[in-house]
Amino acid sequence: MHASRTIPSLPHAKRLAPVLILSGLLAACGQAPQQGGGGFPPPMVTYQTLVAGDVPVDFEYPGQTAGSREVEIRARVSGIVDKRLYTEGSQVKAGQPLFRIDPAPFAAAAAAADANVTTAEARLKQAERDYNRLKPLIEAKAVSQQEYDNAASALDIARASLKAAQAQARASNIDLGYTDVRAPITGAIGRALKVEGALANAQGDSLLATMAQTDPIHVNFAISEADHSRVAAELEAGSLKLPEGGYVVKLKTAGGQWLKQTGKLDFSDYKADNNTGAYSSRAELANPKNELSPGQFVRVLLSGATRPNAIAVPQRAVLDGPQGKFVYTVGAGKDGKPAAVPAPVVVGDWVRLDGKEPNGWVIKQGLKAGDKIIVDGMARIFFPFAPIVPQTAEEAAKAAAAQHAPAAKQ
Secondary structure, three states, X not given: OOOOEEOOOOOHHHHHHHHHHHHHHHHHOOOOOOOOHHHOOOOEEEEEEOOOXXXXXXXXEEEEEEEEEEEEEEOOOOEEEEEEOOOOOOEEOOOOEEEEEOOHHHHHHHHHHHHHHHHHHHHHHHHHHHHHHHHXXXXXXXXXXXXXHHHHHHHHHHHHHHHHHHHHHHHHHHHHHOOEEEOOOOEEEOOOOOOOOOEEXXXXXXXXXXXXEEEEEEEEEEEOHHHHHHHHHHHHHOOOEOOOOOOEEEEEOXXXXXXXXXXXXXXXXXXXXXXXXOEEEEEEEOOOOOOOOOOOEEEEEEEEEEEEEEEEEEHHHOEEEOOEEEEEEEEEOOOOOEEEXXXXXXXXXXXXXXXXXXXXXXXXXXXXXXOEEEEEOHHHOOOOOOEOEEEOHHXXXXXXXXXXXXXXXX
16 A cells, blocks of 8 residues: 555644744744735755666565475375484475385395396306306217207306396385385475385375475466466567566565565466466565465566656655646746646555665656655645745755754853
8 A cells, every 4th residue: 555645635724723833923023924825934855866767666466485396295105104314394304204114124135136146147157057068069969969959058048037136126125115115305304204114116106295495485476367468568669668678576474574585587478377367477586594485475566667757756756636647836826926836646656765665656647757846745735736845965055954954062
């Protein structure tokens, strides 16, 4: 919500009473008041001369954080959960052991498979000796062809048996390694979904925990169809210019705090969601100190776009009247002296003129470059075309410094 002021609407008699009293007091002291609002001296106001230029424009959307990688920790072998090896809700590193499945049956199977390999290697060596012994004899026709063929066949079988035993040993040792369930990525891990003593079934109920990579972190948000169409139309018309290097993404937490780190827009869907009609988008930000956690609601600010040759005014200068929004400009009254002249305006974007928070309006209609608008002192303007004493911000600052100088010397 933006702050705005309305034209005072006090009954004329109530406004006039203190003015008449003050005028009477001035007359009694022999001072004739200058003609301002109701006999008051013309009020001092501060004005600003408008200049057209590139005005930065931000687009703000609600969003929710998510891990840049979200994974499930599952048991790859069936067995009893022997121990949980991490602290729930903590940060873990890739390769860190998280759970241990009872390794005893897998260690026994691996040992048996290794023994089978040893046996197969011995059989292969014997088959090679038999074959090598018969090979010169068959050439001398000292043994039968059948005996030689049997030796060659036994050698082939021994080689195949060794390969099968080696494969079984590798599989058994892999299963033994899987009894230590390790983190596949570095990130935050949630609560354990299996307690010690529970059965982890690799073919069914195998989920042990979930975890997410939080540095970098993703922020998901949606751009409404209306905003998407409006931006496209303004780009086509040339009234909006997108940043060449892409948007700079800033985040505000639910507590209203801006995060120091910025990010970039790394995904925008080419089509609208069938259910919401909005375009899904995603930003990526560095999160080295884990200030953000997956699932947080945040405000996403896309900055870097500009409105070329635009007019922007401070928010406080825009007032609300019966006919809509207006500003006071420095013009001339009937007597030719400076007066507060109201100018109806049509406002556009709410923009940041300085600082991190929006504090100004883009003016779509009603003002042009060179116009002088009143930005301070509007509270002392009681009616349109009231006489005023205009001054620039620099002049106001000098006057304030001069006023406080004598007090400082004393």
